[in-house]
Structure formats: C-alpha cells, structure tokens
Amino acid sequence: MRRIFPLLALLAALLAPRVPAQHLNWDLHEVAWVMRPAADGETIDMEMTLNPLLDRDRVVVRIPLWRPGSYRYANYQDRIKDLHAVDQDGERREILELDPRTWEVDAQGATSLQIRYTLPVTNEADEGETPAIHLRSPMTFLYTEDTKLLSHTLRVELPSGWDFASGHRPDAHEKGLFRSPDYDVFVDCPIALGGLERHSFMSHGTEIEWVLFGRLPSEAEFSREEWTRKLKAISEVGYDIFGSYPFEKYTYLFLLNGIGGVSGLEHLNSTSILVNHRGVKNGSYIDPLESVTAHEFFHLWNVKRIRPEQLGPFDYTQDVRSTDLWWMEGITSYYNDVMLQRAGLREDGWFWASQSRNFLSVRRSPGFGTNSPERSSWTVWDPDPSKSISYYDQGQMLGLLLDIKIRAHTENRRSLDDVLAFLARWIDYPGPGYSQDELQRAIYAVTGWDCEQFFDRHIEGLIDPPFAEILPLAGLDVVWIEADDPYVGIGFADEDELELAIREGTPAGEAGLQSGDRLLQIGGERVRDLDEVRAALDSAQAGDEIEVRVRRGGSTKDVTITVAERGRLTFRISENPDASPSQIAIREGLLTGTPESI
Incomplete structure (x- = not known):
C-alpha cells in the first residue's frame, strides 16, 4: 500500500489538464x-x-x-x-x-x-x-x-x-x-x-585546440611545439584532479595585442586570454601567461560548474552578488599554482615562494583586518580603495591552509582535490549551483572534518588564519618578521607624469595631498622623475617634516608631510629538513597530487 498511493498521485497529476503558465509565448x-x-x-x-x-x-x-x-x-x-x-x-x-x-x-x-x-x-x-x-x-x-x-x-x-x-x-x-x-x-x-593561426592536440581521446591571433611572434620568439607541450601538461593536471574532461572539444584563444600584461576570462568549453605581444616575443610574459592559462582552464570546473546558485542562469539586468568569490577565484588561484607545479613547469621551491608572496600581499592590503573573505567577495561591485583586499589572494591563502588541514585530518587519504571532484559530480552541471553552507557540507561529506569553526572565524570572520599552526603539519617552516620603516604614503597613478595616487589615512593624505595632484618639489628641490623622488625621500626618518609642492588644477599647493612609521613584513615558507614522515607525505601530496596515506 505504501507504494500504491504515490503512484496514484503521480498518475492523477499527469492526467490533469495543463494550464499554460502566464506570460509565456x-x-x-x-x-x-x-x-x-x-x-x-x-x-x-x-x-x-x-x-x-x-x-x-x-x-x-x-x-x-x-x-x-x-x-x-x-x-x-x-x-x-x-x-x-x-x-x-x-x-x-x-x-x-x-x-x-x-x-x-x-x-x-x-x-x-x-x-x-x-x-x-x-x-x-x-x-x-x-x-x-x-x-x-x-x-x-x-x-x-x-x-x-x-x-x-x-x-x-x-x-x-x-x-x-x-x-x-x-x-x-x-x-x-x-x-x-x-x-x-x-x-x-x-x-x-x-587571420588566425590554429593548432591542436589530443588529450585522453579529446581534442583541445589553441588559436593565436593579433600581433604574432615568430617561431624563434615563441615555439609553437613547446607551447603545445605546456598546454597539454596543464590540461592533463586538470584531468587528473577531476577524472574526466567536461567538454567534447576545448578551445584556447590567445590574443596578442598591446594590453599591459595578461588577462583572461573563463568559459564552459573555451577561454580567451589577452597578452602583451612584446612580452611574449621577449619572453618576459611567458610565466604570467602560463599562470593565467592554468587559472582559466581550472575555471572549467570551479566557477563554470562548481558555482553558487545565483551564478547561473544569469540575470543580466543587475549586479549578481556572492559571498563565495574567495572560493570561485581564490581557490582557483591556489590551483593555478598547483597545476603549474604538478605539470612540471616550475622549479623546486617556486611553489612555496609563490605562497609566501601571496601571504604578504594579503597582510599588506588596506582591507586586511577589516574585510573578511566573504565581505570582500560581496563588495566587489562597490570598490573602496581605502579598504581594498583581493579575494583572489585571500582565497589562495585559504586554499593552501584548507588543503593541509584536510590532509592532516584524513592522514593524507583525502585532499582539497577530492572535495572539488566531489562538488563537480554532485552539482552535475547544468543542474543548479550549491546553496549557502553547502561548501562546508561537502568538505565534511568527503573528509569527515567539521570545518564550521574555521569558516566562522577565518572566512566569514576577521580572525587571521593560524598559518603558524597549520603549515608545520605539512613539514613547512615559517619565518615571520615585523620591523618598522619610515613611511610617507606617496604613490603614483602615472609615474612618468608624477601624478599622485593617495590613499586616505596615509601621512601624505593627512597632510592634504590628493589623487590627481602632480608632484613638483620635495624639500624645495625640483623632482622630475621617480629616481629623483626616491633620492629626495631616501634619508627621511620617522618624525621628520617634509615640504612638498604639487600642482592641483591651475595652481600650486604647498603641504608639510610628517613622516610616520609602518611595519615592514617578511614572510617566508620553506621545507623543514627535519619533518616527520607523515609531514613529508602531506607536503609531497600538495606538490604531486598523489595521495599517500600516513
């Protein structure tokens, strides 16, 4: 009887007359x-x-x-x-x-x-x-x-x-x-x-195409065979993490133009990446290009498929906000480093140096201590330079710490890789994205670790993650030094024209300098370029008063800046040569992806 009633109800629903929904044509x-x-x-x-x-x-x-x-x-x-x-x-x-x-x-x-x-x-x-x-x-x-x-x-x-x-x-x-x-x-x-230059390769029985267009380099400047090898290595790390490709064919579009750097955007079965053509031709932008390429390819899964429910189907008429951009972009930033390391495109020690630089970037941001990862994600539509902090950087830092915590809790039987692979299968695109708190549920389902307190304190809250406690679990030493340096707070929006960019709360800002001012003199001496500015400020000590003249609009303005002190941070992650076998197993798992239980 328990099976009959639902069947009768279903039949009744199927046989009932259908009423057209309103507003459908x-x-x-x-x-x-x-x-x-x-x-x-x-x-x-x-x-x-x-x-x-x-x-x-x-x-x-x-x-x-x-x-x-x-x-x-x-x-x-x-x-x-x-x-x-x-x-x-x-x-x-x-x-x-x-x-x-x-x-x-x-x-x-x-x-x-x-x-x-x-x-x-x-x-x-x-x-x-x-x-x-x-x-x-x-x-x-x-x-x-x-x-x-x-x-x-x-x-x-x-x-x-x-x-x-x-x-x-x-x-x-x-x-x-x-x-x-x-x-x-x-x-x-x-x-x-x-005019397009097309190349392709096969990976696990799947075609991956890459296209060059714009201001193209010569073969001597940019080896197509070598770039194909790198793309295949990057792509196959993603395959190894998730167990399959979520596409029938993938297309990398590389536009070489006059952009100042490298940028890209993720898509379901393609990406477009813009890179400065001179930087490709002289080799200076190859490392950043590899990094952005790995980042956008990983987005195939994390963002395009693993996503909060409001990120698709899309409302194009208004801003669409999420508190999880630290996960969407920041965890992806962690994995673009992971992918480059596992693909064999980086030297020993590079991975830890990259994470060290990222930790410093978080600590030096104006929004450190005031904008949580969730808050910085939510307020991206309302940028405030005086409180800015990158959810990319915050999420990358959290990605490393979460990966280590998961590996330590499970004796290296599970990792953040496993959580992401689970999420990709569970959400099953084009099904709806995950809802609030389901990231925590997924971590618990895969690892058995209750991460609620970690999220409450370090992701929703403002408490600095306990990196000094977590990193040693992976056999890593941390050098952390804080010292005081003289600080004036003069920055430049245009270094050639000495056009100032001034943040609120800095000594220069408190003295009355404004963004858009053009620097003319320091200490009564004319300054014509950045080298002369550095020379004029080089001997300044905390408490000194510096006379500065700027041009604002059609007139000049003189201000007096009192030099302050600012903490100088040194943060370095290195491998502990005396780490235990269990710590070494976790450390090697981070770098190679091969799970080896302790």
Whole structure:
C-alpha cells in the first residue's frame, strides 16, 4: 500500500489538464543570428531574427549590464550603432529607447522581425596583415527576456581569407551553422575572427585546440611545439584532479595585442586570454601567461560548474552578488599554482615562494583586518580603495591552509582535490549551483572534518588564519618578521607624469595631498622623475617634516608631510629538513597530487 498511493498521485497529476503558465509565448522556437564582418576589420554588421511572431504588440531587447566572470558594471550599449528593425516585408519598425540598455520594438502585425545594428571593433593585427578581431559575446549580442531559454543559432559570413574560432558547437545537420541551447551558453563563447593561426592536440581521446591571433611572434620568439607541450601538461593536471574532461572539444584563444600584461576570462568549453605581444616575443610574459592559462582552464570546473546558485542562469539586468568569490577565484588561484607545479613547469621551491608572496600581499592590503573573505567577495561591485583586499589572494591563502588541514585530518587519504571532484559530480552541471553552507557540507561529506569553526572565524570572520599552526603539519617552516620603516604614503597613478595616487589615512593624505595632484618639489628641490623622488625621500626618518609642492588644477599647493612609521613584513615558507614522515607525505601530496596515506 505504501507504494500504491504515490503512484496514484503521480498518475492523477499527469492526467490533469495543463494550464499554460502566464506570460509565456509559444510562437518563437529559436533566435537566429548572422554576423557580417567588414573586410577592413573596423565594423561588424549584426542581425538578430525573431521568427515566427504571433499577436505581439512589442518586443523588448536588451544588452547585458555585465558579463559573467567579470564582476563590474559595463557600458556595452555605447558600442551599438545604427540600431534598427525591419519586419517580414522589409518595412522599418519604430524603436523606443526605454533606458540606455533597453529598447522597445514595435511588433504590431509583424510575423517576424530582424533587429540590426553595427558594432565598431578593434583590428588587433599588424598593419598589412589580415585583420584580427576579438569579441566578448555579452557585449556583442542582444537578448529578450522571453527568449533567453530558447535555442540560439549563429551564422558568420566571412570576408575572403578570414577564419572563425570559438567554443560554439556546429549544428549537427547544417554546415556553417552553430547552435547553442540557450542565451547563457550562446554568450559564454568568446569569438576570434580574421587571420588566425590554429593548432591542436589530443588529450585522453579529446581534442583541445589553441588559436593565436593579433600581433604574432615568430617561431624563434615563441615555439609553437613547446607551447603545445605546456598546454597539454596543464590540461592533463586538470584531468587528473577531476577524472574526466567536461567538454567534447576545448578551445584556447590567445590574443596578442598591446594590453599591459595578461588577462583572461573563463568559459564552459573555451577561454580567451589577452597578452602583451612584446612580452611574449621577449619572453618576459611567458610565466604570467602560463599562470593565467592554468587559472582559466581550472575555471572549467570551479566557477563554470562548481558555482553558487545565483551564478547561473544569469540575470543580466543587475549586479549578481556572492559571498563565495574567495572560493570561485581564490581557490582557483591556489590551483593555478598547483597545476603549474604538478605539470612540471616550475622549479623546486617556486611553489612555496609563490605562497609566501601571496601571504604578504594579503597582510599588506588596506582591507586586511577589516574585510573578511566573504565581505570582500560581496563588495566587489562597490570598490573602496581605502579598504581594498583581493579575494583572489585571500582565497589562495585559504586554499593552501584548507588543503593541509584536510590532509592532516584524513592522514593524507583525502585532499582539497577530492572535495572539488566531489562538488563537480554532485552539482552535475547544468543542474543548479550549491546553496549557502553547502561548501562546508561537502568538505565534511568527503573528509569527515567539521570545518564550521574555521569558516566562522577565518572566512566569514576577521580572525587571521593560524598559518603558524597549520603549515608545520605539512613539514613547512615559517619565518615571520615585523620591523618598522619610515613611511610617507606617496604613490603614483602615472609615474612618468608624477601624478599622485593617495590613499586616505596615509601621512601624505593627512597632510592634504590628493589623487590627481602632480608632484613638483620635495624639500624645495625640483623632482622630475621617480629616481629623483626616491633620492629626495631616501634619508627621511620617522618624525621628520617634509615640504612638498604639487600642482592641483591651475595652481600650486604647498603641504608639510610628517613622516610616520609602518611595519615592514617578511614572510617566508620553506621545507623543514627535519619533518616527520607523515609531514613529508602531506607536503609531497600538495606538490604531486598523489595521495599517500600516513
């Protein structure tokens, strides 16, 4: 009898008449897109087709306020030019701007609409070469609220000699057509267009492609064979941690341009990474490029699949906040170091030096002691330089400590690797993300360690983690020295122009200097560059008064700065040569990933 009642109830529910949900329209079944890049690489014509339409008075289209993975407001609407719409007869339809990111299109009597606009784009190629264009999809494609869950298709009409690369998957039945199950997946794919250099390799029976475009290096400057080897090594560390790849094919997009450094963004089956072309050609940016590459690849799992419930499906109309960015980004930062070490791309001692630098970065941040990891995650949308602290750095520090605590508690039978692998299977993307406190539950389920107190004190709270107690569990020594140094608090937003960047609460700020001031004199002597500034301040001692002249607007201002003292920190992690076998096993497990029980 206990089994019969649920069955009868289920049958009754299935046989009951269905009532259509309100506000659903059953006319549209997909959104069709066509892109037409101009041969000069300066613009792209965009076309969004909504067909068929039934009895609609209007269609409201939007451009996202932000893009997933980049937690800041954006002004993508500024790039949309000549927005217009035509119906099935080619007649223009009226468009009303509701707000800077939202437009209402007249649809009365229309059976289909084509919404068209032009995007100015940046040609990243060297002069005389085939144009090279990088597109971030949330700033490229419009959407409507009632079509976000519909299939989206893309056709790209390329000029002669151009190529196309992306994480978009080809349609199974129509050549040249790409299909995504919904808008979130559709705009998750960055796009490379134009002159592309393509490479690929196989890993565990799966194709991984990598694409170079922009201002390309010569083979002598950047060995493609060597980079393929490194990418394969990085990718396979991720495979070893999680036991499988969550994609049919993966695409690395590497844009070499004039960016000042390296940056990247994670996606479900691809990543786009931007790097300064000079730094690649002279070799100075290869290590940072490897680090960002490992970081974005690990995001395949941690962020794109292991994620809090509010991070997908996405609301593109407002900020989406989480207290767990320390986990999303910071644990990933810990693992980009882990991956480089286990991939054999770093020398002995590098891993501990990297963690030491990160600990120092946390301690030196203005927000240390005032912004917890959860708080810094939540307030990323409201940056305050006087209280800033990186949830990347906080999370990386916590990743190392959590990994050691888990290994010590389980006698090295379990690690943070196991927790992440469990979360990836448990959440089972595209299922919903985890809810509040389920990270703690997952750690307990995998390891038996009740980490509630650790989270309360060091993640939600402001208590400094007990690194001096935890690190020795892995056979690690810690050198921690604090000393006082003279401190003026002068920083620069533009070193060439000596334009000041002044934080509140510093001696310079208390004296009345402001960000944007241009430094002219120190101690009555003119200063023309950074070397002269350092020389003028080199002999300053705590309690000294320094006369400073700056230009503010159209006038000069003289202020007197009283030199203060600031603690100088030295923090160094090193391997204890007298560690016990159990401590050595944990330490080696961190570096190699091979679990060896004590």
